[in-house]
Structure formats: C-alpha cells, structure tokens
Amino acid sequence: xxSSRSRSGNWGDRLFGGASLGFALLILVLVAVLxxxxxxxxxxxxxxxxxxxxxxxxxxxxxxxxxxLPFIYGTLATSVVALLxxxxxxxxxxxxxxxxxxxxxxxxxxxxxxxLAAIPSVIYGLVGLFVVVPWxxxxxxxxxxxxxxxxxIFQASPxxxxxFTAGIILAVMxxxxxxxxxxxxxxxxxxxxxxxxxxxxxxxxxxxxxxILPYARSGIAGSIFLALARALGETMAVTMVIGNRPEIRxxxxxxxxxxxxxxxxxFSEATSDLHLHALIEIGLVLFVITIIVxxxxxxxxxxxxxxxxxxx
Amino acid sequence: xxxxxxxxxxxxxxxxxTLTGLxxxxxxxxxFFLLGYITLNGIGAINWEFLTQLPKPVGETGGxxxxxxxxxxxxxxxxxxxxxxxxxxGGIYLSEYGHGRLAFWVRYASDVLNGVPSIVIGIFAYxxxxxxxxxxxxxxxxxxxxxxxxxxxxxxxxxxxxLIPASVREASYALGVRQWKTTVFVVIxxxxxxxxxxxxxxxxxxxxxxxxxxxxxxxxxIWSHGWTEPTSSLPVMIYTYAISPYEDWHRQAWAAAxxxxxxxxxxxxxxxxxxxxxxxxx
Numbered sequence: 001x002x003s004s005r006s007r008s009g010n011w012g013d014r015l016f017g018g019a020s021l022g023f024a025l026l027i028l029v030l031v032a033v034l035x036x037x038x039x040x041x042x043x044x045x046x047x048x049x050x051x052x053x054x055x056x057x058x059x060x061x062x063x064x065x066x067x068x069l070p071f072i073y074g075t076l077a078t079s080v081v082a083l084l085x086x087x088x089x090x091x092x093x094x095x096x097x098x099x100x101x102x103x104x105x106x107x108x109x110x111x112x113x114x115x116l117a118a119i120p121s122v123i124y125g126l127v128g129l130f131v132v133v134p135w136x137x138x139x140x141x142x143x144x145x146x147x148x149x150x151x152x153i154f155q156a157s158p159x160x161x162x163x164f165t166a167g168i169i170l171a172v173m174x175x176x177x178x179x180x181x182x183x184x185x186x187x188x189x190x191x192x193x194x195x196x197x198x199x200x201x202x203x204x205x206x207x208x209x210x211x212i213l214p215y216a217r218s219g220i221a222g223s224i225f226l227a228l229a230r231a232l233g234e235t236m237a238v239t240m241v242i243g244n245r246p247e248i249r250x251x252x253x254x255x256x257x258x259x260x261x262x263x264x265x266x267f268s269e270a271t272s273d274l275h276l277h278a279l280i281e282i283g284l285v286l287f288v289i290t291i292i293v294x295x296x297x298x299x300x301x302x303x304x305x306x307x308x309x310x311x312x
Numbered sequence: 313x314x315x316x317x318x319x320x321x322x323x324x325x326x327x328x329x330t331l332t333g334l335x336x337x338x339x340x341x342x343x344f345f346l347l348g349y350i351t352l353n354g355i356g357a358i359n360w361e362f363l364t365q366l367p368k369p370v371g372e373t374g375g376x377x378x379x380x381x382x383x384x385x386x387x388x389x390x391x392x393x394x395x396x397x398x399x400x401x402g403g404i405y406l407s408e409y410g411h412g413r414l415a416f417w418v419r420y421a422s423d424v425l426n427g428v429p430s431i432v433i434g435i436f437a438y439x440x441x442x443x444x445x446x447x448x449x450x451x452x453x454x455x456x457x458x459x460x461x462x463x464x465x466x467x468x469x470x471x472x473x474x475l476i477p478a479s480v481r482e483a484s485y486a487l488g489v490r491q492w493k494t495t496v497f498v499v500i501x502x503x504x505x506x507x508x509x510x511x512x513x514x515x516x517x518x519x520x521x522x523x524x525x526x527x528x529x530x531x532x533x534i535w536s537h538g539w540t541e542p543t544s545s546l547p548v549m550i551y552t553y554a555i556s557p558y559e560d561w562h563r564q565a566w567a568a569a570x571x572x573x574x575x576x577x578x579x580x581x582x583x584x585x586x587x588x589x590x591x592x593x594x
Binding site: 015016017019021022023024026027028030031033034037038041089090092093095096097099100101109111112115116119120121122123125126127129130131172175179203204205208209232233234235236240260263264267268279280283286287290291294298 | 321322324325328329331332333334335336338339340342343346349350397398400401402404405406408409410414415417418421422423424425427428429430431432434435436438439440448459462466490491492493495496516517519520521522523526527530547550551554555562565566569572573576577580584
C-alpha cells in the first residue's frame, strides 16, 4: 500500500523519506569519518613506534619518545578500583530496589540514582579535588597503609591524588549504570523462578542468590561492562584527581595518569607533529577499547533478552 | 541440629538483605551529600556580579562569569542546530522507514557514537574544524557537542515514535493521508511531549561536558564575538578555576558548579513530571 503511494510520485513522501534516509546515512558517515580521521592523523606515531607504542613506558615529549603503557595501566587500574567498589554497591542497591523496597520508594530511589549519572563530570572532579583528595591524604591513606602497608599496592604516599582517589570518584560515577541496568534485568526474571526457589524452602536471600542472580548473570555482566566502558573513557573527574604523572608505581596511592587525562592536559599544547600524532593514537586506542567493551556489554544484554523471551 | 541450621540461614538472610538496604542508603546519601555540599559552597559566591561581570585579571578578587554563561548558551544553541536535526530525522528513519540491514547499521553507528569517550569527540572536532580553520572557536566546540547530542536524540525519537500505536497511523492512511503527512501531522504531534523532553534531557547532558571543549572552544577571559573566536564556557571555567591556586577562583568554581547543577536538576526533574508514563501510553 505504501509503495503504491510512493510510486504514484508524491514528491512529499519522496522528499521526507529521502531526508530521513539522508540524515540516517549521515550518522553512518560520521562514524566512518571519525575512525578514518583518528587513524590518518596518528599515522606519524603509528609509523614511528609501531605496536611497541602499546608497551613502551617512555613518555618524553622533549626527546620525542612516546609510549602509552603508563596511561593504559592508569586507565585500567583506576577502572578496576572503581569496579571493585561499584559492583557490590550498585548490585546491592539494585537488589534492594527489586526485592525489598515498596514500588513507590523503589521508583523514587531509581530516579535519585539516575540523577547521580546526570551530574556533570567536572563537578565530580571539583568535589573530588576539594573533598576526597584531602580525605585520602589525611585520613584514609595513613590508616590503610599503617595496617596493610606491607602489601605493595597499599604503600603510603603523601599526595592524596592518585589511582585510588580517581577510582573512588569513578565508582560513584558508574554506580548508576550498574544499578539502573541491573534493576531492569532483575525485573525481567520470570516469576516462576522465584516461586520455584521459595517452594523448595529457600529464604528470601537464598532465593535471590540461588535463583535470581544466576538467571540474570549475563545481564548483570552486561551492566558491569557498560559501566566499565564509562569508567575507561571518563576524562575530567579523573584528570583533576589522578596526579598526572606518567609513571607506573606499585602503590595505588601514588599519582598516575590515564589515557583520557593525558589527552585533556597535553593536546592543546602539543609541541610537535609527532607529539600530536602520538596523542591522537592514544585517542584511537581508547576509542577501540571502549567500542569493544561496549560491544561486549550489548552482546551480553542481548543474550539475556533472548533467554527471557524464549522462556516466559 | 536442624533448627540450628535454620537459625543460621535466617541470620544470613537478615544480614544479606540489610546489606542491600545499606548499599541503597550509601548510594542515595552520596547524591544528597553532593547536592548539599555544592549548594553550601556555591550559594555564597552567587551574586549579581558573578552573573553579569567578566572575569577580573589574575590576582584581583571579584568579577564574574557572564562570558562563560553566554558562551555555554551559544555552544548549546549551535550544538542543537547540528545534533537535533540529524538525531531527529535519523530517529524518524529508524522508526518509520528502517527495518532492514541498513537500519541495523544506523542503529549500531548511533550506539558506537554514544559509547565514544567525550574527549575523543573533542579530537574529532579538533581535526575536522580547528586544524583547517587554524584556530580554536565556538564553532568547533558547538560541533563537538552537537555530535555528542546525536545518539540520544536518535534513541529518544525512535522510542517515542514507536510508542504511537500502529492503529493511529492506519487511521490516518485510511483517510487517504500520505505517509509523510501522517508522520508530520499525526505521529509527531502525538509524541511531541516525549520528543521535547528527550531533546531537553539531551541538552542538559551535553551542557556539562567539559572534555570535548578543552581543545575546541578552549577558553576566553573576555567576550567572544561571532563564531570563530575561542569562547569561555561554564564547565571549562569550573575546571580552570578549580585547578588554579587562587582562593577566589575556587569560590567562583563552586558558584559555577551550582549554576550548572541547578540547570541539570531542573531539566531532569521537569522531564520526570512531563514525560508520559511508558506503560500508560503503550
């Protein structure tokens, strides 16, 4: 029916359809150009350092030696710290919202958690700089390293800025992603699963841990990957509290550097073409990593969607 | 023995469930702590001078962020001009026309764009606009923010248009109305409220973006004229002032943070009131 309309030659239909198609194609083109430009504008660095760029530790703009390992390490380390804090916190909150909270309370808390994600990252950085950094310097780091300082990652450090501080801020920033998505996933678990566990005499918590969580695990993993992708690419909040030192140290309380942070700090002041291209290559690496992590998240969430569709 | 294990299980049950409640409490308290702390620190520094004056030279106290407020408004205006049409028509395509493989790729590209770290979008704008024009500009910053608006605009448009039942479209076709007229005069008006709030939420999200502006719009301590000069913006001012060593600048950073946060909160709260409940409309 619709095709006969457009065949009748209505210019309005053709124009409007064409415009939507054009803008849709424009999105495809934009992404293609983005990838192409990143690769093309990092060519000097790609040629000069090859794959060794990824595992070289030197970052010396004066001697024009560039290696991304300190930044890759910093990005991964801050994200891991963030996940270790935010997974229990986010998942616990999601379980509370689905299992215990009355519907109206659950709705309200969900909204508040979403607000946490809406606060701009530079504001997180501001609070991090003036609240969390002093706290880590004067209270947290001294007491933790007094007790656990014999473990290398907890060695004392006088700065306050560093991997761990950045991890705390990131954790708060990504909790909403874990909670919001996990909550939706937990709500999708069929009633029969719950009733089966309860009928076997499980307590409420045993029902959650033996029936609901295993059923929802791929979706929960998906929410964690989504959060991870956010943490990897987060720039401002991390830049303000990481300490900006391109070195790999054992202690989490030492200053470090992340891929996004070095871009924020050095990009507008790049000293040479090679320096600029090395920075763009870091952007390219960051882009590729986040696309992969996001892709994994979507696959996991898709998988869950299929199993629930099939069974309920 | 049996009752012992039952007691233990009951205890585990109670402790575990309490812990989940504690998690929720910690998460929500963090939000209230943030809101309270920013309000307390920012409220004292907000005054008429802050909203209407230019920044004073380094070392002098006082002055304001009028140029940053105008700069943010200009950047957001330009970003909407770029991001909203692309996202809106892209969404229309996905909901009204796209069913095949092309639609899959468009949706995928939009998802990829949504996942790209904002700083990488900044690099993109730098390569495409700052390098050829040989200078930082409002234009480059607006372009970067516009690109960031596209994926959310696509998704909300598609979602809200899909909420309109097929029967509405069919009723219109049955009256002999063309497809494009049906879309423009029946489907879009029916979804208008959702679409508007979607766009507003999208704007609120990019309003706080700092990373893509660092090396596109850069910063400016005086008024930025036209579109080809570097411009100041609230998020970049917060960043610059926060990492500066001056007490007075820190005070103003908190004030700017409060202004930005209020903007985000008002839009998000408003959207919650305005948005049609999904279950009711579907």
